[in-house]
Amino acid sequence: MTSNETRAITDLGTLKAFAHPLRIKLYRALHVARTATASQLADQVDEAVSLVSYHLRKLAEHGLIEEAERQGEDGRERWWRPSAEGLTVRHEDVKDAPEKLAAQGALTRILLEQRVDLYRRHLDESESWSDEWRSAGFEGEYLPRLNASELAALQGELDTLVNKYQAKGRAAEAAGDTQGRENVAIHLYGFPFRA
Known part of the structure; x- marks a missing residue:
């Protein structure tokens, strides 16, 4: 069952496993959907189902996601969900090892690039949103x-x-x-x- 807590990533293996652009995209998509299959996520990230399945298994190996209850008729499909409400990497948890600090830096840079891409996409598509949504959005x-x-x-x-x-x-x-x-x-x- 998904924990309502935020999980702190403290070990080097999990940091390295998560610091992969596709795995971060998959985690974000799964966090939004709450539960999904590799096929559903592959459609969202525009990648092959086999590649998405591989990366989901890697996230699961490190406890970042877990299998969810099966939904629908197809018993062959594996359903996934985040294992915690959120993830965090705190400086105090990685400052003791240069390798951890480097992995945290790589992860943070990938997150920043993806966040900037997400915001750019929003700006490019802003006219497709209603006036109500455009007025409610903010940046500062x-x-x-x-x-x-x-x-x-x-x-x-x-x-x-x-x-x-x-x-x-x-x-x-x-x-x-x-x-x-x-x-x-x-x-x-x-x-x-x-x-």
Whole structure:
């Protein structure tokens, strides 16, 4: 059963396994769908089912995803789901080994590239969304002057807020309220910089 907790990735093997562009795309697609087969995911990422199945097995070997209850009539298809509500790689969990730091850096760069690609695609397709959705969307840059503990506290508060809305949306969908609901990406970065 999927854990409601966020899983911290702390070992080098799992970091390396996850730091693969296709595996990250598959994990994201599975996180959005909640459960899916390799065939369904292959359609979403435009890859061969055999390749997608291989990468799903690699994610499962490291406990990032797990088999889900079978759905539908076809008993041959394997269904997958995320094994946790989310994943995180924290500096304090990898700072003890240069190999872990390098793997975290590679993973973070792939995530950034994919997030930028996702946002670019949104910008390219923005006219296909209704005025209501275009008005509701946002982007911004905030430049507060904080210390490290204040930045950590801000991140905690943002997590709590986003989790509240995620739970609200899932509860509404479970109750049958699907009208007007779409997948929404929220990308936030908080980091120090020198001008």
